[in-house]
Amino acid sequence: MTIVLVEDDPGQARLIERNLRRAYCTNDIVTLSAGQQAVDYRLKECTYAGATHALPLLLLLDLNLPGLDGYQVLTCLKADAPTRHIPLIILSTTEEPSETERCYALGCNIYLTKPVEYEQFAAAIRQLGLFLSIVKLPLGV
Amino acid sequence: MEGRVKERTVELEEANEEVRRFAYIVSHDLRAPLVNLQGFASELRIASDVLQAALPAVLPHLEPSQRTDVSHVLDQDIPEVLGFIETSVTRMDHLIGAILHLSRLGHRDLHLESLDMQALVHGTVQTLAHQIAACQAQVTVGPLPTVTADRTAMEQIMGNLMANAVAYLVPGRPGEIVVTGERHADVTVFAVRDNGRGIATDDIPKVFEPFRRVGSQDVPGEGMGLAYVRILVQRHGGEIWCHSTWGVGTTFTVTIAHQIAGGPRAF
Numbered sequence: 001m002t003i004v005l006v007e008d009d010p011g012q013a014r015l016i017e018r019n020l021r022r023a024y025c026t027n028d029i030v031t032l033s034a035g036q037q038a039v040d041y042r043l044k045e046c047t048y049a050g051a052t053h054a055l056p057l058l059l060l061l062d063l064n065l066p067g068l069d070g071y072q073v074l075t076c077l078k079a080d081a082p083t084r085h086i087p088l089i090i091l092s093t094t095e096e097p098s099e100t101e102r103c104y105a106l107g108c109n110i111y112l113t114k115p116v117e118y119e120q121f122a123a124a125i126r127q128l129g130l131f132l133s134i135v136k137l138p139l140g141v
Numbered sequence: 142m143e144g145r146v147k148e149r150t151v152e153l154e155e156a157n158e159e160v161r162r163f164a165y166i167v168s169h170d171l172r173a174p175l176v177n178l179q180g181f182a183s184e185l186r187i188a189s190d191v192l193q194a195a196l197p198a199v200l201p202h203l204e205p206s207q208r209t210d211v212s213h214v215l216d217q218d219i220p221e222v223l224g225f226i227e228t229s230v231t232r233m234d235h236l237i238g239a240i241l242h243l244s245r246l247g248h249r250d251l252h253l254e255s256l257d258m259q260a261l262v263h264g265t266v267q268t269l270a271h272q273i274a275a276c277q278a279q280v281t282v283g284p285l286p287t288v289t290a291d292r293t294a295m296e297q298i299m300g301n302l303m304a305n306a307v308a309y310l311v312p313g314r315p316g317e318i319v320v321t322g323e324r325h326a327d328v329t330v331f332a333v334r335d336n337g338r339g340i341a342t343d344d345i346p347k348v349f350e351p352f353r354r355v356g357s358q359d360v361p362g363e364g365m366g367l368a369y370v371r372i373l374v375q376r377h378g379g380e381i382w383c384h385s386t387w388g389v390g391t392t393f394t395v396t397i398a399h400q401i402a403g404g405p406r407a408f
Contacts, residue, residue, distance in 0.1 A: 012177055116176055118183045
């Protein structure tokens with residue numbers, strides 16, 4: 001399983017990766033900084049034409065992204081049959097109930113709020129890492 | 142003339158809305174790098190702990206002068222630097238949080254209802270009972286009229302004014318706090334009067350500004366209380382002002398409009 005982390009802030013991406021690794025997450029982690037990249041990556045289009053990355057994928061998606069934002073990526077992937085079953089986890093910074101509702105309505109699988117305080121943030125990401133280690137995905141997704 | 146006034150009002154409301162959005166964006170967008178700063182400071186601390194743990198085994202292999210330098214860096218420099226980074230980040234985080242809160246108060250929907258202010262202020266007095274008893278203050282309330290307003294907002298307004306009145310009493314002088322209220326033609330007027338330390342005339346306008354704290358800094362607080370109160374009062378179509386005589390006491394007066402437009406307001 002390859003974990004695709006879509007996060008435009010490189011610092012934030014690095015901190016997420018570090019804490020996933022601390023939870024003994026040994027999967028490949030690919031960091032993408034824009035929404036369009038996430039869609040291209042999955043479909044092996046544009047920059048990723050001919051790419052041979054290992055399947056299945058699991059997406060960790062930030063909502064505030066330049067260009068195609070998180071909602072659009074979510075809509076795009078969940079509307080399309082070949083990409084619909086990719087597990088998609090939203091990593092949000094806000095606790096706005098309407099935002100949570102909107103993401104689930106668009107078909108996200110799990111919605112998480114990143115705590116602002118770093119120790120809690122690190123603990124939350126480590127728990128996510130432990131959770132990911134027991135997630136079972138269909139082959140070839 | 143009336144048309145001109147209307148035009149100006151619309152312009153002002155637009156400007157207010159702009160400032161509000163600006164405050165919201167600034168506080169949200171400032172927070173992201175701050176969270177990273179806090180995160181990487183923690184990561185540095187973790188890395189430094191790893192070095193610290195390895196130090197006893199490594200030190201004997203170093204030159205004496207190097208040994209002193211290395212232990213100084215690990216024992217003193219790094220912890221000091223991290224300490225400063227962390228306190229600054231925390232301070233900045235509080236400031237951003239306060240601005241965010243202020244912009245939210247300016248935007249939150251008001252739930253207008255008829256409020257028994259006598260009961261509401263009585264509740265405030267009970268919340269402050271411990272502090273009031275500690276400084277042996279005498280609190281006289283009302284009689285107060287009912288008012289149509291947002292309950293939470295009125296609780297915050299009265300709570301803040303009364304907590305200030307209690308906090309800034311003069312130690313050793315029996316405190317007297319009087320809350321009055323009166324219904325006028327267009328507004329209801331409430332006043333909180335104390336016989337506390339008072340505010341210097343030059344400082345009076347500053348007390349309503351965000352983060353400004355005046356007088357001797359012996360009472361803890363973030364300097365946002367009256368900024369919050371002012372925005373809540375403005376949301377109720379009202380005004381707040383302050384009369385004070387240094388060393389004698391302070392009166393804060395608040396008006397609440399009978400007819401509230403209820404649009405969002407920026408600070």
